[in-house]
Amino acid sequence: MQREIDRSGLRVKAIGLGAMPLSIAGRPGPEQAFRVIEAFVDAGGNFIDTANVYCLDDGDIGHNERLIAYALTRLGRRDEVVVATKGGLRRPRGEWTVDGSPEWLRVSCEQSLAALGTDVITLYQLHAVDPAVDFRETLGALIALKAEGKIRHIGLSNVDAGQIETALAHTAIASVQNRCNPFSQGDFKNGLVDLCKTRGITYIAYSPVGGHFGYQRLGADPLLARLAAKHACSPQRIALSWLLHKGDHILPIPGASKPASILDSLPAMDLTLEPSDIEAIDRLPRG
Numbered sequence: 001m002q003r004e005i006d007r008s009g010l011r012v013k014a015i016g017l018g019a020m021p022l023s024i025a026g027r028p029g030p031e032q033a034f035r036v037i038e039a040f041v042d043a044g045g046n047f048i049d050t051a052n053v054y055c056l057d058d059g060d061i062g063h064n065e066r067l068i069a070y071a072l073t074r075l076g077r078r079d080e081v082v083v084a085t086k087g088g089l090r091r092p093r094g095e096w097t098v099d100g101s102p103e104w105l106r107v108s109c110e111q112s113l114a115a116l117g118t119d120v121i122t123l124y125q126l127h128a129v130d131p132a133v134d135f136r137e138t139l140g141a142l143i144a145l146k147a148e149g150k151i152r153h154i155g156l157s158n159v160d161a162g163q164i165e166t167a168l169a170h171t172a173i174a175s176v177q178n179r180c181n182p183f184s185q186g187d188f189k190n191g192l193v194d195l196c197k198t199r200g201i202t203y204i205a206y207s208p209v210g211g212h213f214g215y216q217r218l219g220a221d222p223l224l225a226r227l228a229a230k231h232a233c234s235p236q237r238i239a240l241s242w243l244l245h246k247g248d249h250i251l252p253i254p255g256a257s258k259p260a261s262i263l264d265s266l267p268a269m270d271l272t273l274e275p276s277d278i279e280a281i282d283r284l285p286r287g
C-alpha cells in the first residue's frame with residue numbers, strides 16, 4: 001500500500017513514523033529511540049516526519065533530526081527513507097512559538113540540512129503560518145530554497161483551505177499536514193481533505209491516534225474498543241485503518257517512543273474495515 005507525496009513520482013508507504021515523541025519532554029534514551037526507528041524501517045516503513053523544533057528548547061534545536069540521521073546511517077538505510085522536516089517555529093525556554101520570517105526559515109533550513117547531514121531535504125514543511133508575517137513573504141522564502149536546490153518539495157502544516165489556495169497560486173504544494181483523528185474530524189467536515197485530493201496533495205494526518213496527550217482517551221473509547229475486539233486488534237490500529245479508508249491520499253504519521261507502538265500501528269495497512277465500522281467512527285463525538 002503506497003501513498004503519493006506529489007505528482008513527481010515520490011511514493012511512500014501508507015503509514016509514516018511521527019518522530020516527535022523521541023525528542024520532546026519525557027523522551028526515551030538514545031538507544032530506545034534508535035530501536036523505534038529500527039523497528040519502523042525493518043518493518044518496511046519509509047517515511048519519517050520530523051522538525052527542527054522536536055527538541056527540549058532553543059539550545060537543543062535539531063535533536064530529532066540528528067537522531068534520525070544517526071539511526072538511518074547506523075542502519076545503512078538513509079537512501080530508502082524519506083525524511084520530511086519542518087521550519088517556522090521556535091522553542092524559547094521550551095515553549096512553542098511561531099516565526100515565519102524569511103530570515104528564520106533560511107537559518108532553520110540550513111540548520112536542518114546540517115542536522116540531517118544532507119545536501120537536499122526531500123520534503124520541507126512550513127510548520128505553521130505566522131500571523132505577524134505576510135504569508136506571501138513566507139512562501140517566497142520556501143520558493144527560493146527550492147529554486148536553490150536546498151529542498152525538493154514544499155509542504156504546509158496547520159493550514160486552512162484559503163491558505164492552501166493562496167500557496168497554490170504561487171507554487172506547487174506536495175503535502176498538507178494537519179491534526180486529524182477520530183476525535184478531530186474537522187478537515188473532513190470542512191472539505192479540506194477533499195481539496196487536497198482534488199489538487200493532488202498528500203494529506204498527512206498528525207496526531208492520528210489522538211495526540212501526544214490524547215492517545216489514552218482514544219484507547220478508552222467504547223466504540224473503538226468494540227471495533228478493536230471485533231477485529232482482534234488495538235483501538236489505535238482501528239483509528240489508523242479508518243484514516244486510510246477515508247482517502248488514498250491520506251498518510252497518517254503515528255508517533256511512538258516505544259518499538260511496540262509503531263509495530264502495532266503498521267498492520268493497519270492490511271486491516272479492512274466494514275462500511276458500517278467507518279460510518280460509526282465518522283459519527284463519533286468530537287472535541
Ligand SMILES: NC(=O)c1ccc[n+]([C@@H]2O[C@H](COP(=O)([O-])OP(=O)(O)OC[C@H]3O[C@@H](n4cnc5c(N)ncnc54)[C@H](OP(=O)(O)O)[C@@H]3O)[C@@H](O)[C@H]2O)c1
Nearest residue numbers: 018020206207208209210211212215236254255257258261
Ligand atoms: N505539524 C504539527 O504541528 C504536528 C503537531 C503534533 C504532531 N505532529 C507530528 O505527528 C506525529 C504524531 O502525532 P503525536 O505524536 O502528537 O500523536 P499520536 O501519534 O496521535 O500519539 C502518539 C502516542 O500514541 C502512542 N501510540 C501510537 N501508536 C500506538 C499504538 N498502536 N498502540 C498504543 N499506543 C500508540 C505512542 O505511545 P508511546 O510513546 O508509548 O510509544 C505515542 O506517544 C508526531 O510525532 C509529529 O511527527 C505534527
